[in-house]
Amino acid sequence: MTTKVAVVGATGTMGRLASQIIDAADDLELVAQIGSKGELSQMLGADVALDVTLPAVSPGVVEYALSQGINVVVGTSGWSNQRITTLERSIRDNPDAGVLIIPNFSMGSVLATSFAALAARFFDSIEIIEAHHLGKSDSPSGTAVRTAELIGVARAELGPVIAPHADQRARGQQVSSVPIHSLRMQGVVAKQDVIFGGTGEVLTISHDTLAPSAYESGILLALRAARDARGVVVGLDKLLDLGSHAE
Numbered sequence: 001m002t003t004k005v006a007v008v009g010a011t012g013t014m015g016r017l018a019s020q021i022i023d024a025a026d027d028l029e030l031v032a033q034i035g036s037k038g039e040l041s042q043m044l045g046a047d048v049a050l051d052v053t054l055p056a057v058s059p060g061v062v063e064y065a066l067s068q069g070i071n072v073v074v075g076t077s078g079w080s081n082q083r084i085t086t087l088e089r090s091i092r093d094n095p096d097a098g099v100l101i102i103p104n105f106s107m108g109s110v111l112a113t114s115f116a117a118l119a120a121r122f123f124d125s126i127e128i129i130e131a132h133h134l135g136k137s138d139s140p141s142g143t144a145v146r147t148a149e150l151i152g153v154a155r156a157e158l159g160p161v162i163a164p165h166a167d168q169r170a171r172g173q174q175v176s177s178v179p180i181h182s183l184r185m186q187g188v189v190a191k192q193d194v195i196f197g198g199t200g201e202v203l204t205i206s207h208d209t210l211a212p213s214a215y216e217s218g219i220l221l222a223l224r225a226a227r228d229a230r231g232v233v234v235g236l237d238k239l240l241d242l243g244s245h246a247e
């Protein structure tokens with residue numbers, strides 16, 4: 001069965017990439033490409049909307065799509081736990097609604113975040129350094145926020161990480177107590193290091209996105225799962241068999 005997909009944010013880097021791979025997939029049909037000058041009503045008739053816009057725009061896209069009975073894949077950053085909880089509450093009475101929130105479509109990044117969640121119980125000193133291209137408007141990255149939140153969940157019984165002098169600006173922004181340091185630099189696509197300090201040792205879980213093509217397989221996986229999704233599903237790991245340690 002062919003899944004009809006509307007891309008919102010279609011004129012952007014991610015939207016153009018997604019449009020190309022949807023066009024090339026036999027089981028997906030690109031039925032709308034919407035940019036800031038378009039109308040969300042252009043998505044009517046689609047089975048799934050892919051949102052790759054801006055953090056401030058994304059909630060409105062999701063709300064509109066769900067109001068029209070269209071399931072959504074959200075690639076846009078900015079979906080913190082707080083925002084996700086609000087969304088979950090808003091669709092509680094709509095059993096047919098499905099939203100996949102995917103902070104990172106790259107397989108390597110998803111694995112790195114799962115490895116970080118696994119390691120989180122074994123180290124009390126944990127910090128994240130993420131680097132992105134100059135065009136990225138938000139910080140910290142959605143991936144870093146999600147990673148820190150999962151570290152927080154994994155450490156629920158252990159409490160906050162050790163983060164001395166966290167009130168000083170150069171010590172980063174804390175999410176679930178984990179300091180996140182954001183770099184925005186020429187020459188970078190996306191990179192994240194999660195650094196674990198222990199007794200006489202340091203573990204670094206490092207992931208580099210070298211080109212946006214890293215997102216292709218994850219976008220296809222999410223779009224193919226979205227039509228039948230129900231409720232709010234967060235993370236590409238939920239669509240993979242990663243074992244019990246991944247939240």
Ligand SMILES: NC(=O)C1=CN([C@@H]2O[C@H](COP(=O)(O)OP(=O)(O)OC[C@H]3O[C@@H](n4cnc5c(N)ncnc54)[C@H](OP(=O)(O)O)[C@@H]3O)[C@@H](O)[C@H]2O)C=CC1
Nearest residue numbers: 009010011012013014035036052053075076077103104105
């Ligand atoms: N989950 C993942 O793996 C990844 C997520 N991202 C995230 O995806 C998002 C998009 O990234 P990227 O493609 O690089 O960003 P771009 O700035 O290249 O594109 C943003 C897009 O949003 C559109 N847009 C802005 N305002 C509106 C609006 N009101 N209604 C509809 N469309 C609108 C823009 O349209 P116009 O051109 O008309 O202004 C443009 O098409 C970011 O949040 C980024 O962090 C990025 C890479 C990977």
Ligand SMILES: O=C(O)C1=N[C@H](C(=O)O)C[C@H](O)C1
Nearest residue numbers: 077103104136141142143190
């Ligand atoms: O803006 C980007 O480029 C990216 N944004 C996402 C994020 O905020 O984590 C995913 C990836 O890091 C690329």
